[in-house]
Amino acid sequence: MPESRRDEIASGLAEVRERIRQAAAGAGREPTDVTLVVVTKTWPASDLRLLHDLGVRDVGENRHQEAEEKAAELADLEFTWHFVGQVQSNKATHIAAYADTVHSVDSVRVAQRLNAGAHQHERELDCFIQVNLDPEAARKGRGGVVAAEVDDVAHAIETAGRLRLVGVMGVAPLDADAVAAYADLHETSERLVARYPSARFISAGMSGDFEAAIRAGATHVRVGSAVLGQRALLR
Ligand SMILES: *Cc1c(COP(=O)(O)O)cnc(C)c1O
Numbered sequence: 001m002p003e004s005r006r007d008e009i010a011s012g013l014a015e016v017r018e019r020i021r022q023a024a025a026g027a028g029r030e031p032t033d034v035t036l037v038v039v040t041k042t043w044p045a046s047d048l049r050l051l052h053d054l055g056v057r058d059v060g061e062n063r064h065q066e067a068e069e070k071a072a073e074l075a076d077l078e079f080t081w082h083f084v085g086q087v088q089s090n091k092a093t094h095i096a097a098y099a100d101t102v103h104s105v106d107s108v109r110v111a112q113r114l115n116a117g118a119h120q121h122e123r124e125l126d127c128f129i130q131v132n133l134d135p136e137a138a139r140k141g142r143g144g145v146v147a148a149e150v151d152d153v154a155h156a157i158e159t160a161g162r163l164r165l166v167g168v169m170g171v172a173p174l175d176a177d178a179v180a181a182y183a184d185l186h187e188t189s190e191r192l193v194a195r196y197p198s199a200r201f202i203s204a205g206m207s208g209d210f211e212a213a214i215r216a217g218a219t220h221v222r223v224g225s226a227v228l229g230q231r232a233l234l235r
Contacts, residue, residue, distance in 0.1 A: 006050050012227040013038075013054055020221065023214040034214055038081050039224035041066065041207075042231045045073045050188040051227075052077045059105070060084045060144050060222050064091040071098035084169075084203075084222055086142065093117030099128040103169040103222070106144050109154040113162035123149050124205045126166045127157050128220075134173035144170060147188050154196060167201030167219070168192060178209040182216035189217065 003011075016036065024031040039060040040048055048059060048070060057078060057155050061067035062085025071081055083099040089108045095102065096117025105127045118125050121158040131145035138145030145153055150168070170185040172178035182204055189202050203214025207226035214221065225231060 001192055002199060005047065008023075009047065009050050009228060010054055010137070012229065013051070013056070016223055016226050018114060019211060019226075020214065023211040026211075027168060027215045029214070035220045036223045037084070037112070037203075037220055038227050039084060039222050040228065041085075041224065043228050045070050047065075047228060048074055048079070049077070049160050052079065058082060060224075064088070064095055068098060068176050079209045080222075082148045082222070089113045093120060096123060097121045099125060101128070101166070103106055103128040103220075104130045104144070105153060106130045108153055110120070111153060111156040111160055112165060115163050118162035124162050124164060127163050128167050128201065129157070129165070130171075131194075133185060136173065137155070142183035144169070147184075150192060151195070154199070155190060158196065165196055165199045167199050167203065168219075168235070169203035172209055172213075178212045179216070182209075186217045195229075208222065 016166045020034050021031040024034055035080060037058045037060045039053055041062050058084040061203055071121060080100045081098055082103060082105045083095050089109050091097040092110055093112030096114050102125055110150045114125055122172050129150055132138045132144040132146050133228055134143050146213055154165055157163045172181040185193050185204055193200050201219045202217050203220040204218040207223050210221040
């Protein structure tokens with residue numbers, strides 16, 4: 001008989017939690033210093049109900065429309081909603097209606113639009129600045145702000161009113177050395193913390209490389225497929 005979806009998710013979750021525990025222990029850190037954000041993009045709301053039942057409270061989505069629908073459908077459950085995808089500034093005010101934490105603030109304009117949305121919906125948002133770790137993506141204007149612009153975005157977030165600057169986020173380049181990328185992110189984090197002591201969190205690491213990220217100081221790992229299985233090809 002095939003495994004139930006609940007069993008499948010429970011075993012993926014147990015495995016990832018154990019990998020986090022070992023990576024943290026190996027780095028001389030407490031496993032409780034690392035928040036597991038389960039990235040649920042493409043998976044149905046029913047999977048989020050199972051995750052909730054298995055003790056998960058932090059979930060991540062990367063597309064506004066899908067995230068908005070799931071947040072509405074699951075409004076009866078206590079989740080912390082993490083938005084991890086690129087924020088189109090015309091969607092930012094809507095994202096502020098349901099997201100608790102945005103990992104991907106990548107411009108002053110996006111910060112301003114999120115703040116306007118937070119104001120409109122009488123909410124507050126935790127914000128990570130997405131820092132570019134991939135020169136190839138930077139050339140295409142994607143993947144976050146370059147290190148030199150972090151200060152401008154940090155200032156915009158800190159002075160906006162309804163946004164709290166909590167740290168930096170990075171996505172390691174696919175075909176390059178994640179260890180080096182996460183070391184760079186850690187350096188950027190240290191410079192930011194020197195100016196904004198409460199912005200001490202680091203969102204880094206996905207299914208393939210979260211151990212390396214934890215060794216480099218990640219406090220939030222964003223893990224999808226290692227918990228939920230291989231996603232179908234993106235629509
Ligand atoms: C999809 C996604 C993840 C999770 O990726 P997996 O490889 O499935 O763990 C993490 N971060 C971001 C920004 C994503 O879009």
